[in-house]
Amino acid sequence: MKFICSNLAMLALVASTIPSLAGWEGVNPRNCTWCHGTSAQGYAPAPQLAGQKPLYMENQLRSFRAHTRDNPFSKLYMWAAAENLSFDQSRYLVLHFAALPSKPAKDGNQQKLVAGRTLFEDGDPNANTAACAVCHGPDAQGIRDIPRLAGLSYYYLRRKLKQWREGYHATAKSPMPEIARQLSRDQIEAVASYLSFVK
């Protein structure tokens, strides 16, 4: 009896592990966090995903799939990453990351914080630069499809603004490339520095 039981148990154990060779592949956030940081806080060129606005992230994944967002790192990494995500998998992932707690990168230039804050909150009316806070929120928290900027890496924000000035594209309806074109290098470094410290 014991012999039969133990063998049945073994059989059950083995049977439960028989691979299903075809079928639904779930979506594992680790497919994103290996580049975006184990807790999604960002890792070098890859930006923070934790606490980011989900509709914004969904739009970005769609624009990667459509190859709209075309800067070199997007092309090398994100086009492939988004290619195999279905609509529902994208939505699952963005909701997962949106709910994670975020930590500010704090890697900006500390000398430029005041200038960056002024630019972010008040803009520069004489230079016709709008205040970023009008769209991105007073704490850079973002809303709907407008991204949270608070705590993103200085290097990432600076690179995006510079790339838009160079002619790379954002998502289809984004006003950011035009806005970035009117910013000076100093302004870019100041606002990116400031934002990296915002909690």
Place this chain on the structure above:
Amino acid sequence: MKLINMRLALPAAVLAVLFCAERAECASSSLGAKIEYCKTCHGLSAQGYYGFYPIPRLAGQQTQYTENQLRAYSEGRRKNRYMYNVAHALSPGTQAALAKYFSGLKVRPLSGASRSANSEGQRIFEDGDPASNVPACTACHGVEARGHEEIPRLAGQLPEYIFNKLVNWNQERGQDPHHPDISAVMLPTSHNLTKSQIRAVAAYLSHLE
């Protein structure tokens, strides 16, 4: 981002003065540059934009009203941190020119144009709510909600914007007790309408062209 569609909207003679194809071409004080600056937030066609805050439509707005608001912002009678910064840096002549420019723009409402019956909103707009001492809005704002002189156009305005303004009326307007202004006229109405009524009216207005 070239304003190709806008170029069709105005006569060629005006284009040369008003439009800078690339920002770098314009002096930052030029009217063209200022128009682009407004459009950064208010939308490419000044139809309004949902940023963190709902940013109102300027297209087709009454010239006098727009001018009055810009002056109210820079004088501190209307309180808005961002518009204070903007208006403060504009000369009265520029303010007038901008107001005139935006009044001439035509664009579909951001919420989409539809005349599908929104009975409660339409009813309040056209008949008011006598029980709450709310007059018919059409009396001042016009049947088409396009306003007149210093009374603003409401047609096609962002509904969330209308809602926020009415609900917060006395926190934002008439902020200088020594210099009361025409904004006081809306105070009782903003007070007497319930929030759901405001929502209904705002929704109705947002689809008007």
Place this chain on the structure above:
Amino acid sequence: MRSLLAPISVGAIITCLAIIAQSQTAQALPSFARQTGQPCGTCHTDFPGLTPYGRKFKILGYTVGGGPFKTTPFTLFPQVREYKKDPLDLYADPNAAKLPTSADVSNDGAGQSKIWVPPISVMTILGYTHQQATPAPPCSPYPCNDVLTDAPSSVFYGGAITEHIGAFAQVTYSGLKVPSTTVPIDPYSTFQWSWDNTDVRYANTAHVAGLDVIFGITANNNPSVQDPWNTTPAWTFPYAVSTAPNFGGFGPATLIDSSLAAHVAGVGAYAFINDLLYLELTGYKTINWNTQTKLGVDPFGAGVISGVAPYWRVAFEPHWGNHWFEFGAYGMSAQLQQWDTSQADSNGFQIPVFIPGADRFTDTAFDAQYQYQGSNYWFTLRGTYIYEYQQLNATFNNPVAAGSSNPTNTLNTFRGLASLAYGNDNRFVFTAQYFNTWGSSDTTLFITNPGCACSPNTNGYIFEIAYTPFVSSRAPIWPWANMRIGLQYTYYNEFNGDTVFAHDNNLLFAYIWFAM
């Protein structure tokens, strides 16, 4: 072949080990590209050298997915079917822009249902080797110079097995059969297939004291094969080397420099803390004699570890912006029982008998790496220095004939390289490396001719230009195929203690390395 070794000293064996040590092969696998969906250039700079993302992939146990196929045979992750309604209020905003639905998405259905394909890859290297001075015969069956080779060829299993367990396992066909000149046939000259670099890992993540930790267990067969920085011996430049029979190699190798590759099995634990600090401790034992022969490995190719030999590794990798800077240390200590090469059977083939006692090898090494990622290129600097202290208690005191002239010897290896991988789509890689091995002179171990300096000293430069056509774009027909066309030149200043004729060993190696 073994019967000829009877009078030859341990020194020759060490030299042979050096040759084996240099036949390092691929670390880049098309099956990884299939599994992640990423192009080769995501993880590789100076192919197959790794980018920081490649290092993360390896540390995470080769288990990351995201590609068009199921990552593992098992379906273990949450099954996302469809969202009829937003599960969270995050989207519930009265002013929300019109939310996209499935109908809005043109590529919907991609990745909904996937099949699992075993992560098998194959590779082969076609090579042409030209040596500055034609080596002296015998070279048969190959020409003495201008040798064409089609080795090594390998089959790999590379990828996830379960969500947390993955493997890199290589089996190599050496192809270059040196026919036995004796009858009956020497059993150790007939190995064609042998197991090669193998690393099976379990990896998981945790959040401890506010720090992200990736931790895992590795089971592998070559000290430092599990290391993700290409400064340690198992996976370092040059990745493709000539397999022509008369290629002299880069000098004697320290123990940790792949001398034990495939002869040992080790199990260890590691942790990568906050993407910053890497710690590892692994213990190795020599594989049972019979098992080695079944795996296609010549068990006489290395001494046998007594007990367990520890291998340790510390690496610190601060990074900011597009810069990564790593510096670390690693090492190993092993007590080896050495084979008595004078013991042979009636056919003259070596039988497994040890000389009395054991040698002790203690390796201590330091390494450093700098990487910079431009928008269109990677620039890498790497360096490593290995110091080995050899206590030749067995070899020196070998009662048959002393295997060394000193009871202790030291051996040092330094490698420093600079590499530029240029172009995101079609990547050209320029690499220059300086290598230097030096150590104690030993008139028994390193005898080359009477009156020699008898030192292991070998140093020189290697220059390589390589072109990989499918770095971020995909190959036609078979998207995961890739190849590397390379031209490599090795210049010797000194070779096995000799500077006069060192240049004779200068080598031009041209290769096409296919993988799919």
